Amino acid sequence: MSSTIQKRAARKTPAERAAEIAEAAREIALEQGLSAITLRNVAARVGVASGLVAHYHPNVEALVAGIFATIVAAETEEVAGLLERLQTPLEQLGMLLETLMDGSRLDVTAIWVEAWTLGRRNEALAACVREQMDAWQAVVQRVVEAGIGTGEFETFDAPSVAWQILGMVDGLNAQALVRWDGVSDRGTHLARAVEGMVGAARGSLLPGGVQHTGPISSSDP
Amino acid sequence: MSSTIQKRAARKTPAERAAEIAEAAREIALEQGLSAITLRNVAARVGVASGLVAHYHPNVEALVAGIFATIVAAETEEVAGLLERLQTPLEQLGMLLETLMDGSRLDVTAIWVEAWTLGRRNEALAACVREQMDAWQAVVQRVVEAGIGTGEFETFDAPSVAWQILGMVDGLNAQALVRWDGVSDRGTHLARAVEGMVGAARGSLLPGGVQHTGPISSSDP
DNA sequence: GTTCTTGTTGATCGTGTGATCAATAAGAAG
């Protein structure tokens, strides 16, 4: 029987090991933040010497930037995929807001916020942040432009409106990171705001009528 | 003449020295971020041994939290003061958005963003963040409620609307921290969004009429 | 001028970080 304590990590293919390390780093980032991605931290989770992590990633800053891009890009693609299933831009935009505000991605929001700060001293990360923001903006802009095409929306500047929607969503989510109580009907208010901005009819972004999120279950650690 | 190199710092009143240290920490925070507030960093700026800073602030985390509160509270009071000069809630809200979006307080925005992340591991800071957010929300809520009173606004939930306005502003400012280009008419779009949310007439938040900044100058790095 | 309070120093400890590299051993190749 294999002893519980493994003297030496099993020798693996570089590709395998690299994937292992990346996955460990990803988990650490989601659980404890990007700044918790350290050589020793990642190595410990994989069950390997810190030198090995350094061997695969000679530059920790680059590793952090890469993990950020991995996590965020996955989210973007996931949401973009959801959009394709819907028909009208109105439905798409409504679903977009609803999905991004449902509180199920607060861990990703935390990473966004941290990346904005870390980007001040990690240039590689800053570049990734800008790139991923552009990707997000492109997704939203596509929806807005489609809405203009069908006449559902009425705005003269789709790119800027897309940026603004993103900024609003990010801000509200970041706020929820610290203060998740106090605000009821987050979705409703945001929908009204976006309606005003894209020039859609009042209430058109809330298909199911007034949705009530109910009382907040306070489970504070 | 006194030599350029001072062997020993002049002995000062505890109140004086404390003020000096606080001011140095404040400057560091605004220039390099809250995480740059370290014993050695602050001591170097004051021209003093690191131990002295530790003497006045036995707990660095508490110092960081205090500096955050100082900086942010000053901004809140300043803006609140500006609001009092205006008559109608419509003017007040318009000025509020304009002031917060003029890009002259990006250093404070950076501190907000960093505090949201640092608050995960600095409980004292997290408490200060919540407190200062409440203070901001109170200021905005007062304006919204006044607008409801005069009939200029039409919304059923002033507290939530106030939170949302704050979240939007924070998000857009945080965005500007990394990507200050690409978006034209930030103020205009935000004004439209807020108009939709508070139920104000279109264009009522932009006293100078429709301001057009022209086509977007795409200068992508 | 002497005494005494206390603001101030500077060294030190323990911890955590990224980075580096000779030495090791696992496993494929012969």
Place this chain on the structure above:
DNA sequence: CTTCTTATTGATCACACGATCAACAAGAAC
């Protein structure tokens, strides 16, 4: 079985952090 490639180790370096504290000295009090 032997050889050889290379994945992996573990120790080590320099640095920065918060914290602690005996020792010093400036300046008020007497």
